[in-house]
Amino acid sequence: MIIELHLLQSFPVSNLNRDDVGQPKTATFGGQLRGRISSQSLKRSARLLLQRHGLEPDETGIRTKRLITKTATLLGERGRDEAEAVAVASSGLLALGFGLDKRRSALTEYLLFVGTDAVNLLADYCDREWDRLVADAAARAKAAEKKKTDNTKSDTADKQSKIKPDKKTRDEAKRILDASRVVDVALFGRMIADNKDFNVSAASQVAHAISTHAVVNEYDYYTAVDDLQPDDETGADMIGTVDFNAACYYRYANLHLNQLRDNLHGDTDLMARATRAWLHAFIDAIPSGKQNSMAALTPPETLLVVVRDTGAWNLANAFLQPVDTNDLMVTSTRALFGHFNRLRRFYGDDNLRAVIAAAVTTDLEGLADHEIAPSRHELVSRTLAATKV
Template structure:
């Protein structure tokens, strides 16, 4: 039976420019006929991955990396094994797997790989070190990519392709990947993340700034530099959903690792803050509300709670009004579309989430533990 783990957050950011467009302005969007602040899903996905890594919530061997420097990473592992000048052999092994490299030794595009996959390539090259001399032309003499792929030992090619199985990397399993050259090793994401939008109207603002030359002479007046930067301040609604069964499938049916991944994702989702222009604005503002709901029927994005923008009231913060609107909208929509078995748990610093609508948690660790426990019970783990 399907099980969707949804995350609904209300998060107010001080003046900031967390996610810029091609002109350097904060991203925005029209929603409900009004201009809203926006932070892209890609931006928050990266922030979530970095938060999980920084807080060591997932064992290193089950993490992933997005990089073009695959050859360099494998070289470092082989050097630790006492294998030096390994680049031609590495390239031969990667070509055998179907991964193309540019002349600078980097991959043609960013690869999203699990650490176990990278370690596996290092072990493969080490194991077939002498055989790969043939694929490199002997004594490290480099052949063309086409020749290297064709001349790679058959056993190496078969093993190399088998290595690209996701490596049980939790972030790869959550966010998926696409390898243009190897569609057979693509992985559909178990997690979908919405673009965060403000619950209210926003207007861009401009910070005109000047900088003074510290070494300026007495007769040198005026600024050493003049410029401006655009910014905004907004209360955001953030939404993500994880298909628990799909996550376990992507992790090769490792249910225990899937539960660890969900616990880590819960913490990282709440702690994730984009890095854009933080040296300028330091907008390190954590959510006022973090709600998690388990649904059996289908995911429900509650952004339409804010189709009509929330308007400020003298005695209530925008974040608190947004939490109240979110709860009201969920009650209406769930009454029509859910099966009556939705289970909520939440952290609420606003005091506006209704009593009796789910189970309040004292802190983030407790909320993450609740998610892990409830999903385990529903999946029979």
Template sequence: MKLLELHVIQTVAPSNLNRDDTGSPKDALFGGFRRARISSQSQKRAVRVAFREWPLLSEEERAVRTKRLVEALLQRLSGIDENRARLAVENALNALGFNVKDGGRTEYLLFLGEGEIARLADLIRENLEALTANPAKGKKGAEVSGDLKKALENVLDGGKAVDLALFGRMLADRPELGVDAAAQVAHALSTHKVDREFDFYTAVDDLNPKEDTGAGMMGDVEFYSATLYRYAVVNLDQLLSNLQGDVDLAIKGLLAFLEAFALTLPSGKQNSFAAHNPPLFVAFRAGVGLPRNLATAFESPIRPTDSKPISALSVEALVKEWAKFDKVFGPLNPEWKAALTLVEAKVDHIPVKESLAELRREAEQAARKLLGG
């Protein structure tokens, strides 16, 4: 397997970045101790938002997750009578098994590349007559011919959308239209044990009369602070396949993922906590072999000392675990690796770079050698 791994140590101030259904920050037991946790799904969402807002990728290189595909297609079918266009769109989507409900939304939350949506709209426009020939039966997709249905299915090839190529698409009822994810993202875990804390707050009613001294409202919110270990791995062959063999786009997408994953976190309760803390250690490992999540470095929780903070001790534990696995199981073959560190810690066997830009360049060189671009 040709792969590129990312290993990140990141200390965040008091925060509640990723909540459960009760509003509490997510956690997990690991090594017998309670740890702070940030879900893989919320990290992927943060990466996708960064792709769009920074921006790291153009609109044509991104995907959208929505149940409002009917509206998205109608916007691209301007100049056609709205009722006729809506009927054609619903017939086409029903033929694909996406099942448009009475509210005009699809049964599933669909993940489609912008290119797929554009081509789907073009195909509906070209086959407007066939898709609206018999409204009575057509709403169930019965009037769509086999050839047209096949053409509609062929549009759904991923559309060279990088985030779709990275994170995949699953359609339970249409598995043949799915896309195998090229990236795997682990739940982030604190390298040390944590205890939840509570912030009791009150809000004052600005129009309260002076004699009314009570709070307008009150409540509490849970939080913790943590040094997190974050891990992700990208299957480069799968990424290239999902992007239809486009080496340059695969490398662009890989580097966008590296930057976005390293620099983003979920945004939960940030207006209350502003825990905008960049990572203190970022390393990549690229080559041919098997992936390694190094969370076992923290099975025994890190404890601070008088001379070193948890962040520095976490980096040293991570690098030690990396070296131990290399000694026992061997490194990737061939292998490229580099790190960026902002803490005073021993990083002996990994070349250290001065900036994220340098780390990106090293990763790009490794990817080009692995993918032949």
């Protein structure tokens, strides 16, 4: 079973998601330049809201390269020497089969997506294996010093960064990285290239948001004056530019409930709360880029939820021909539902369990009365009811 969420959301002057030169991200679609918000940005914005919508802190995860330093701090609080604990935690992660950053050995080789209890579990492992890991850390330090002294190229460090653990140690690693109760890992997946046993297939797919109309990025020229500038001096002490645009975006995400159930090992209570949190979090998700200076905090105005047994329809092609009108939200809403209803008539709706739509300012055309919800609360309630077999 699949839940699809389609949103139309208009943002005023904003730079929610920047590219490498600081401009709002864009994409060419239908032969026209569109505003774009990356799926990564939207997923992170949603992830940060999951606890607000009913999940406990230990049911969400963290994405970090700093597992070693956090573990060392905890070991220090337990009475271990914190400097030594950094080396021990590094050896611990190496023993578990994970690489270290080649330039900063106190960081992991890549971001790890783990549950919030991973630090405690890794600290417990390091405590139990302390003497062995201390010896390993000393051997690694000696090899590194020898390499530096000899000033010769050696692959010793690289070999040490890739250790193949035995079965007992692999089981320990699985316990530390267990994600069976980590909702955001279950939703958005986890890929560890050299430790495929820890990969998790994402239950939720998220599209890049694109504007329903053509956009042209603009820029704001600003100046700042020193408050303590002498009265006989004039001029600005800082000048610069900030890029922005204003756009009405089409947003799309879906949630595969069977995959979510598998990822959460069949925990039906957690699955129900995760589904509810996912719905609310994606409705509320707004990227944080330049919000302090632009405050583009506008909620979605048109919402469409489709609950289906199989298949999935991204409705972005409703805007393949860009909307060209002063009333962007009304026209975009009509285009969205017109496209959806045409697809529905052509492909049939035998696999649709429910269609629920709501809009703040626009009349919804082409839907039956029972498919229109008067509020967000009603839309979410009907959606959750439709997912129950």
